[in-house]
Amino acid sequence: MSTTPDAAPLDDLHARVLDWYADHARDLPWRAPDRTPWGVLVSEVMLQQTPVARVLPRWLEWLDRWPTPSDLAAAAPGEAVRAWDRLGYPRRALRLHAAAVAIRDEHGGQVPAEHAQLLALPGVGAYTAAAVASFAFGQRHAVVDTNVRRVHARAVTGAAEPATALTAAEQRLAVALLPAEAPTAARWAVAVMELGALVCTARSPRCGDCPLLERCAWVLAGRPAHDGPARRGQAWAGTDRQVRGKLLAVLRAAADPVSATELAACWPEDRQRARCLDGLVADGLVEPLDDGRYCLPRT
DNA sequence: CACTCGTGGAT
């Protein structure tokens, strides 16, 4: 029997993660065989800064109600905001609606497969463009989200946490780690992300369940603590974000336009409430009517 | 590049 030398380190890395994914991948609807590129795009936008558990029911509703980009494009943008419910960051709903309009008008109603065309869609940045090109179309792209950055930082670089912002070095590393063949690269992309989401988590990583434990640079280095600056927590109480959320919640729940008096009930400080309402109007999330009332955008 | 932009479950 020939003594095959150890697989090259990169092949070993790929095999460990891909084998783990084959056994532990979650059964999510946007990964199902019958998924569409539109379904993948909707899932990626909904999942921006939002947990899977909260996205699931909204994704099912959206795809049932608007199964194609043209279906959503035909609806009023305010209906997208309303159906967004409490996923948070409601501008994403507006941008997804705008993306649907662009897909209908500029791409024949089909989600484009090219990374550059995806990137040009509203609400689609570097991550989402790569994710859709990879997950929906099986292309070879470096898909770099917070999960991937964390896995790379620990398993490869040996750091407890990635830098505050995505660096050129991280991007280069992600490209260097990509398997050569597109189908494998696509599975690798989703597999690394899944590993970061389920095992190599931010708070308390489950290293005992990790396929990379024996070769994790961070573990081998003795799990050094994070040395960079601590990420500053996001304030919430009393912020404009809280006020905007309250104002929009009232408008989402209302079947008819709402008066300024009714909106005043959700926040006592006139100055801040007015500023936030103006901001929502400027963002296109709220439409002011001639009679002084407000509603979700109808056009 | 630092900052803004929601929400609610987990710890």
Added chain:
DNA sequence: TATCCAAGAGT
């Protein structure tokens, strides 16, 4: 109970 933080994008 307070803090953390979850598949980012746009400015």
